[in-house]
Amino acid sequence: MTPLLSVTGVCKNYGARVGCADVSFDLWPGEVLAIVGESGSGKTTLLKCISGQMEASSGSVYYTTRDDRRVALDAMSEAERRFLMRTDWGFVHQDAREGLRMGVSAGANVGERLMAVGERHYGRIRGAALDWLARVEITGDRIDDSPWSYSGGMRQRLQIARNLVTAPRLVFMDEPTGGLDVSVQARLLDLLRGLVRKLGLAAVIVTHDLAVARLLSTRMLVMQGGRAIETGLTDQILEDPQEPYTQLLVSSVLQV
Amino acid sequence: MTAILKIEGLCKEFTLHQQGGVRIPVLDGVSLQVDEGETVAVTGASGRGKSSLLKLIYGTYLATRGAIHVRHCGGWVQTIRAAPRAMIELRRQTIGYVTQFLRVIPRVPALEIVAEPLIERGMEPSLAAERASHLLARLNISEKLWGLSPMTFSGGEQQRVNIARGFAVHHPILLLDEPTASLDDDNRHRVLALVEEARAAGSAILAVFHDEAERRRVCSREVHL
Numbered sequence: 001m002t003p004l005l006s007v008t009g010v011c012k013n014y015g016a017r018v019g020c021a022d023v024s025f026d027l028w029p030g031e032v033l034a035i036v037g038e039s040g041s042g043k044t045t046l047l048k049c050i051s052g053q054m055e056a057s058s059g060s061v062y063y064t065t066r067d068d069r070r071v072a073l074d075a076m077s078e079a080e081r082r083f084l085m086r087t088d089w090g091f092v093h094q095d096a097r098e099g100l101r102m103g104v105s106a107g108a109n110v111g112e113r114l115m116a117v118g119e120r121h122y123g124r125i126r127g128a129a130l131d132w133l134a135r136v137e138i139t140g141d142r143i144d145d146s147p148w149s150y151s152g153g154m155r156q157r158l159q160i161a162r163n164l165v166t167a168p169r170l171v172f173m174d175e176p177t178g179g180l181d182v183s184v185q186a187r188l189l190d191l192l193r194g195l196v197r198k199l200g201l202a203a204v205i206v207t208h209d210l211a212v213a214r215l216l217s218t219r220m221l222v223m224q225g226g227r228a229i230e231t232g233l234t235d236q237i238l239e240d241p242q243e244p245y246t247q248l249l250v251s252s253v254l255q256v
Numbered sequence: 257m258t259a260i261l262k263i264e265g266l267c268k269e270f271t272l273h274q275q276g277g278v279r280i281p282v283l284d285g286v287s288l289q290v291d292e293g294e295t296v297a298v299t300g301a302s303g304r305g306k307s308s309l310l311k312l313i314y315g316t317y318l319a320t321r322g323a324i325h326v327r328h329c330g331g332w333v334q335t336i337r338a339a340p341r342a343m344i345e346l347r348r349q350t351i352g353y354v355t356q357f358l359r360v361i362p363r364v365p366a367l368e369i370v371a372e373p374l375i376e377r378g379m380e381p382s383l384a385a386e387r388a389s390h391l392l393a394r395l396n397i398s399e400k401l402w403g404l405s406p407m408t409f410s411g412g413e414q415q416r417v418n419i420a421r422g423f424a425v426h427h428p429i430l431l432l433d434e435p436t437a438s439l440d441d442d443n444r445h446r447v448l449a450l451v452e453e454a455r456a457a458g459s460a461i462l463a464v465f466h467d468e469a470e471r472r473r474v475c476s477r478e479v480h481l
Contacts, residue, residue: 028341186362193361197376215361219340233315233340240317244273251274 002064004029004170004202005050010059012045018226019045022059025221025231029169032196032203034217034234036210036249042226043206044174050204051091051172052081063088066169086116090163090171094178096155100147100162106133107143109162117166132161136191153184157191164195171196173205177212189215210253214238222246257291259327260460261313261429266322268308282308285322288479292428295451295461297471300481306464309481310431313462314353315343326350326429348376352427356437358418360407366392367402370420377425391420395446412439416447423450430454432463436470448474 003026012019020042027033035043048054050061052073061073066088073081085091093099100109110129119125130140136157147155156176163171176192177185193216196203207213213220213234220237222230222245230243241247266286272278282305290296298306311317313324319336326333328350335346347353361369367388374384392402395416406414419435432451436444451474455461462479465471471478 031341190361190363194364218344231340232318233343235316236318236340239311240270242271242318247273 001028002068002070003027003062004031004064005204006060006062006070007050008060008062010046010049010061011057012042012049012054013057018042020049020223021226023221023223023228024059025228027170027202027204029202030200031219032201032205032217034213034220035204035206035223036208036213036220037223038208038249041223043208043223045226046223047172047174047204047206051089052085053091063170086113087166088169090166090168092156092159092163092171092173092176094175096147096152096159099159100155102147104146105144106138106147106150106158109147109158110165113162113166128165129161132165133158135164135195136161137187151184153180153188156180156188160188160192160195164199164201167199169202171201171203173203175207176205177207177209185212192216210238210250222249257293259289260292261288261290261327261462262323262325263288263313264323264325266309266312266324267320268305268312268317269320283312283481286481290429290460290462292460293455293458294477295455295463295475297475297478298462298464298481299471299478304481306481307433310353310433310462310464313429314347314351314431328428350427351429351431352422352425353431353433354419354422354435355433356415356418356435358406358414358421360405360414362407363405365403366397366406366409366417369406369417370424373421373425388420388424391424392417394450395420396443412443415439416443419447419450423454426454426457427459430459430461430463432461432465434464434466437466444470 005027008024010023011021023046035046037043049056062070063073064070107126107129110132111125114125114128130143133140133143138154138157147158150158177188180188189212205216217234220232220234221228224245230237230246237246238250241250264287266283268283270280270282286309298309300306308317312319315335324335326335326346328346335343367385370388370391371384374387375381389402397413397416406417436447439447448470451461463475
């Protein structure tokens with residue numbers, strides 16, 4: 001078995017400022033990795049670099065395709081990379097407005113990803129959209145509504161449906177529950193947890209919330225000042241953190 | 257008998273960086289071996305590291321020194337410093353860990369919590385649900401509760417849901433941390449019966465039991481820390 005994603009020595013500098021520095025890890029099929037750390041620690045920069053949304057200053061990211069080819073992200077053409085991002089990969093933004101097309105209906109948001117992979121049959125597209133809306137607990141009578149009429153929690157669920165409709169193998173999430181009410185968060189987390197397990201998805205989730213990491217992830221990577229300072233099993237990092245900063249992070253939470 | 261777990265010179269020390277780097281030694285050179293089909297009690301006064309020992313074997317704590325060898329899928333694996341995904345695989349197939357505390361997940365019903373390890377091992381969901389119902393019934397959880405999230409259950413009910421989950425699949429190695437603590441007599445006997453059955457099915461069990469009578473009932477020998 002080969003890792004789905006291999007990240008080696010990824011660095012990103014913003015002028016003289018370090019975004020992230022020399023981060024390496026492997027992600028295996030079905031694994032959920034949480035990247036944690038305080039704001040400004042480089043979590044989102046790293047996520048953007050490894051998901052092809054931003055170019056790294058140095059280092060490499062390799063992805064193993066469905067036909068078992070190991071491809072370097074920066075060696076792919078723009079068209080290939082775009083195709084990958086529309087089919088095999090998903091990206092869930094913290095702000096659903098960045099991940100949705102706000103000008104078209106909810107159903108079109110889900111259907112659009114299917115059309116991007118070649119589906120043309122209107123009935124099937126609508127059927128899949130309805131199915132996915134139901135899976136993220138949005139009732140069918142809201143399918144023709146604009147995402148503008150949706151609440152924050154619903155938009156986030158719609159964004160998840162849009163990402164998962166093409167059966168991706170790897171999903172990147174940037175603070176998927178950030179900015180939502182606690183009750184809405186719980187529902188979204190449970191939904192994500194169920195989907196990730198049922199579909200056997202691999203995921204990289206950026207969060208500053210250790211409770212989110214505990215619920216969703218199998219492994220954790222702790223970042224501080226742009227560097228990955230500690231990595232391990234989620235329960236091990238939370239119950240027996242080794243690095244001073246990780247101990248501070250874990251002991252600062254009331255209960256996880 | 258056939259050994260399945262071998263621990264050599266296991267040491268654990270916590271370094272508390274937030275409290276002036278103070279070092280807290282917990283285990284100092286523990287060696288033991290557990291065979292298939294035996295139940296070994298871990299004894300020792302409070303603070304001697306009984307729970308820590310179980311967490312070290314499960315990989316929740318990182319050992320400072322020593323070695324832990326586990327027989328897994330026909331070969332021996334040294335688990336200290338093992339890659340996380342190797343540890344996850346060990347947990348899925350070989351090492352089970354049961355405590356009195358259930359980690360409740362909002363909105364997930366009791367039946368699903370218990371069936372989850374079965375489904376993870378590839379059992380068909382309807383069969384998994386059947387086995388889960390059987391266990392919940394044996395542990396005296398009223399059928400009305402099966403479809404509800406244990407969020408609102410009593411402490412004892414949550415504990416028994418967790419035990420049902422822990423015993424749902426067969427683990428060649430089973431770590432039990434006071435599974436019967438604070439249960440009433442009837443429920444305690446139900447849990448002990450599950451422990452005895454797991455041993456009869458060949459599990460190697462390492463257990464912390466507060467109660468001496470319970471230890472005598474299910475354990476064949478003791479390891480004193």
